[in-house]
C-alpha cells in the first residue's frame with residue numbers, strides 16, 4: 001500500500017515515548033493567529049499564500065487561541081521533570097498543518113521564537129489530515145476547522161474546535177475546565193432534557209442515580225490529564241482541573257459526582273451552575289482552555305477572554 005503523502009519534521013532531540021506521553025496535536029491556525037494569511041489563501045490562492053509566508057519567514061506569527069494552553073503544557077513538563085527526571089508521561093506537542101512544507105518555515109521559526117518545544121511538525125497535503133492522529137497516538141486534537149474536528153471525533157479522538165479570539169494571558173498552573181454533559185459525559189441527559197424538559201430530565205437522573213453516565217467525547221483526554229495530575233499533591237500540582245456544568249448540584253449533581261468517582265477521574269473543583277451563565281466563574285478561574293458543547297457558553301467565555309474550545313455534538 002502506498003504511504004499517504006505527508007512530511008514529518010522531527011525536531012525533538014529528547015525523543016519522547018508516544019505510548020507513555022500525552023500527545024496533543026494542534027493545527028497552525030489554532031496555535032497561531034493566521035487569520036490574515038488564511039484570508040489571503042482563500043482570496044488569492046495557494047501560490048500567493050506561499051509567497052507571502054516565504055517573504056515573511058523571519059516574522060513571528062502572533063499567538064492564537066490555543067497558544068497559552070500549549071505554553072502551560074510545557075510548564076507542566078518542566079515541573080514533572082524537576083521532580084522525576086526520568087518521567088516519560090509528559091505532554092508531547094505535535095503541530096499539524098495543511099500547508100505545504102515550503103510555506104512551513106515561518107511556522108517552525110515562530111515556535112522557535114516563542115521557545116515552544118514541539119516534537120513534530122506534520123505538513124500534510126491530504127484533505128483529511130486526521131487520518132494521522134491515531135498512528136501518532138494523539139489524545140487531544142485542536143483545530144480551527146470544523147470538518148477536521150468532526151473527522152477526529154468520528155475516529156474516536158478527543159477533539160475540539162478553536163475560534164480565533166482575544167485571549168487574556170493566564171498565569172500558571174495549567175488550568176483546564178470541562179463542561180459535563182456532551183463533553184466529559186455522554187449527551188443522554190441532554191437528550192431527555194430536549195424531549196421532556198427539566199422536570200423529565202430530573203426524574204430521569206433520579207431513576208438512573210446509581211448508573212454511571214456514558215463516556216463523552218473528551219473523557220479519554222480528561223482521564224489522561226487526570227493521571228498526570230495524580231502525580232502531584234494538590235498544593236504542588238502544576239495542573240488544576242475543573243468541572244463547570246449547567247447542572248444543579250441539588251437535583252443533578254450526585255450522578256455526575258458518582259460517575260467521576262466510578263471512572264477514577266479526580267477533578268480539583270466542581271461548579272454546579274444550575275443553568276446560570278458560566279462567564280463569571282470562568283473569569284475567576286482564568287483557565288488556559290475551556291471545553292464546552294454549548295455555543296452560548298463558548299460565547300460567554302470568549303466575552304471574558306477565556307480561551308475556548310467547542311466540542312460539537314452535531315457533526
Ligand SMILES: [Mg+2]
Pocket residue numbers: 179180181182183292293294
Ligand atoms: Mg454540555
